[in-house]
Amino acid sequence: MDGETFDVAVVGAGITGLTAAFHAARRGLRVAVLEAGEAGAGASGRNSGFVIPTLSRVGPDDVARAWGDARAARFNAQLSGAATALFEFIRAEGIVCDARQNGWLQPDRLEPSDGVWQHRLRTQRQAGADARLVERDELHALCGTARYPAALCLTEGGQIDPLAFTRGLAAAFTRLGGTVLNGCRLLAPAAEQTKVLVGLDTSLGMVFARRVIMATNANGHDGARNLTAATLPFALVLAAYDLPVCGADHVLRTHQPFSDVGRDMAFFRRLQGNRLLTGMFPTSTRLSREAIDAELQRRIGHVFGVETTGLTDLWAGRVGVTPRGLPQLLQFGPNVFGWTGCNGRGIALSFVMGHWLADLVADAPIESIPVPLQALKAARAPQLGVWFARRLIAAERRRRERHERRGATPACTVLHYPLD
Ligand SMILES: Cc1cc2nc3c(=O)[nH]c(=O)nc-3n(C[C@H](O)[C@H](O)[C@H](O)COP(=O)(O)OP(=O)(O)OC[C@H]3O[C@@H](n4cnc5c(N)ncnc54)[C@H](O)[C@@H]3O)c2cc1C
Known part of the structure; x- marks a missing residue:
C-alpha cells in the first residue's frame, strides 16, 4: 500500500467506518479502510447488541434545545428510522447476525398511571418513533420479570450479534470493490500534504487520500488518540452466562432485549444456545472477576429469579461519553472529518453517522447534515468526570442492594445527566 492514493481513506473498521466506506464506495469513490486490528476490534464487535433508535442520556426535546427545532427534527426523524434502516440493510446484504427486530424495552419502577410515561411516549412519538407502553402482565409474559410495573417499548428496536454484523458490513463493502487493510495502524494524526491530498502515516507505509474519515470513536490510539480525548472514556464490562436447562424458559422468552432507566x-x-448477556459499569478499575460475577449473578437472580453458575465469558469496552450527552460531528482539517460521543448507545447512531460522513466526503452540502459540524476539542478533566460518574453509580448500586435485602423495589434514579 505504500504510496497508494484513494479518494477516501477511513480510519477504523467499526460500524461507523464500514458504513461510511460502504456508502462512499456506492457513489463510485475509491475507498480504503485502515484498521489497526480487524473489523469489529473496537466497540462495534464487543457491544451488547441492543439496536436502539434513540440517544441514551438525552431525549428528542433535549436535542431541540441544543441544536434548534429544525435541525433536531431532521436528526430525530433520521435516528428514529435508523434501526429499521439497519435491519433492512442486514436483509438486503444477507448478513447472518442473529438479527431480530422485535422491539427494545426500557422498564422503570414507575406505575403505568404515572404521568412520566405519557411524557416519554409523547416525546418519542413526536420524534418519529413507534413507541408504546407495556404494562406489568405483558412485560412479565415477554421478559419473565415481575420486578417492573411497566416499560417503554420502541417497536423498531431489536438486537444483533454485533461482531457478526460488523464482519458482514466489511464483507458488503469489499463486495463493492473496497479495501479493508487489517493490521494497519495510523501512527500520527492525518496531515494535509497539499491542497488536495491528505497523508496518512501508517504501520504499512504512507497512504494518501483526497478525504479522510476518522472512525476510531472512543477507541482510538496512536495517531487517533486525539479523537478519543474528545470524550470521557467510560468502561463497560459485559459477561455471558449459561442459563439452567430447567426453569429458565421465562427469561427473555421473546428475545426482546431490555435495559432499565437506572443510572446503574x-x-x-x-443469546443463542440458552445463554444470557448482561453487564455493568465497573465502579473501580480494580474490580476483580469474582466481584463482577457476584454482582451480575445477584442481578440475574433478582430480576428473573434464576440461579446461574459462574460467568462463562467476560469482556469490556470503552464508550465515549460527552458532557451534554450529544454526539459530536467533527472537522479536523479542510478534508478530515469524524464523529464521537455515542454515550453507550451507538449501533443505530453509528449507522446514520457513517451515512452522513459518506455524504460529507462526497461533497454533499453541509446544511444537508443534521448534526452541527464542530472543531475537535479535548474533553475537560476527563478522569475527574469518570470518577464522579462512578461515584454516582456506586451510590445507586448500594441503595439498590439495601432495598433488595429488605425485599423492596427501589425507584431508579433516571440516567439523565449523570455527569452534570
Ligand atoms: C461494552 C459496550 C457495550 C455497548 N452496547 C451497546 C448496545 O447495546 N447498543 C448500542 O447501540 N451501542 C452500544 N455500545 C456503543 C457502540 O458499540 C459504539 O457506539 C459503536 O460500536 C461505535 O462504533 P464505531 O465504528 O464508531 O467505533 P469502534 O467500533 O470503536 O471502531 C473504532 C475502530 O478504530 C480502530 N482504531 C483505533 N485506533 C486506530 C488507529 N490508530 N489506526 C487504525 N485503526 C484504529 C479500532 O481498532 C476499532 O476497530 C456499546 C459499547 C461498548 C463498549
Whole structure:
C-alpha cells in the first residue's frame, strides 16, 4: 500500500467506518479502510447488541434545545428510522447476525398511571418513533420479570450479534470493490500534504487520500488518540452466562432485549444456545472477576429469579461519553472529518453517522447534515468526570442492594445527566 492514493481513506473498521466506506464506495469513490486490528476490534464487535433508535442520556426535546427545532427534527426523524434502516440493510446484504427486530424495552419502577410515561411516549412519538407502553402482565409474559410495573417499548428496536454484523458490513463493502487493510495502524494524526491530498502515516507505509474519515470513536490510539480525548472514556464490562436447562424458559422468552432507566443500568439480552448477556459499569478499575460475577449473578437472580453458575465469558469496552450527552460531528482539517460521543448507545447512531460522513466526503452540502459540524476539542478533566460518574453509580448500586435485602423495589434514579 505504500504510496497508494484513494479518494477516501477511513480510519477504523467499526460500524461507523464500514458504513461510511460502504456508502462512499456506492457513489463510485475509491475507498480504503485502515484498521489497526480487524473489523469489529473496537466497540462495534464487543457491544451488547441492543439496536436502539434513540440517544441514551438525552431525549428528542433535549436535542431541540441544543441544536434548534429544525435541525433536531431532521436528526430525530433520521435516528428514529435508523434501526429499521439497519435491519433492512442486514436483509438486503444477507448478513447472518442473529438479527431480530422485535422491539427494545426500557422498564422503570414507575406505575403505568404515572404521568412520566405519557411524557416519554409523547416525546418519542413526536420524534418519529413507534413507541408504546407495556404494562406489568405483558412485560412479565415477554421478559419473565415481575420486578417492573411497566416499560417503554420502541417497536423498531431489536438486537444483533454485533461482531457478526460488523464482519458482514466489511464483507458488503469489499463486495463493492473496497479495501479493508487489517493490521494497519495510523501512527500520527492525518496531515494535509497539499491542497488536495491528505497523508496518512501508517504501520504499512504512507497512504494518501483526497478525504479522510476518522472512525476510531472512543477507541482510538496512536495517531487517533486525539479523537478519543474528545470524550470521557467510560468502561463497560459485559459477561455471558449459561442459563439452567430447567426453569429458565421465562427469561427473555421473546428475545426482546431490555435495559432499565437506572443510572446503574440493569440490562439483558438472550443469546443463542440458552445463554444470557448482561453487564455493568465497573465502579473501580480494580474490580476483580469474582466481584463482577457476584454482582451480575445477584442481578440475574433478582430480576428473573434464576440461579446461574459462574460467568462463562467476560469482556469490556470503552464508550465515549460527552458532557451534554450529544454526539459530536467533527472537522479536523479542510478534508478530515469524524464523529464521537455515542454515550453507550451507538449501533443505530453509528449507522446514520457513517451515512452522513459518506455524504460529507462526497461533497454533499453541509446544511444537508443534521448534526452541527464542530472543531475537535479535548474533553475537560476527563478522569475527574469518570470518577464522579462512578461515584454516582456506586451510590445507586448500594441503595439498590439495601432495598433488595429488605425485599423492596427501589425507584431508579433516571440516567439523565449523570455527569452534570
Ligand atoms: C461494552 C459496550 C457495550 C455497548 N452496547 C451497546 C448496545 O447495546 N447498543 C448500542 O447501540 N451501542 C452500544 N455500545 C456503543 C457502540 O458499540 C459504539 O457506539 C459503536 O460500536 C461505535 O462504533 P464505531 O465504528 O464508531 O467505533 P469502534 O467500533 O470503536 O471502531 C473504532 C475502530 O478504530 C480502530 N482504531 C483505533 N485506533 C486506530 C488507529 N490508530 N489506526 C487504525 N485503526 C484504529 C479500532 O481498532 C476499532 O476497530 C456499546 C459499547 C461498548 C463498549
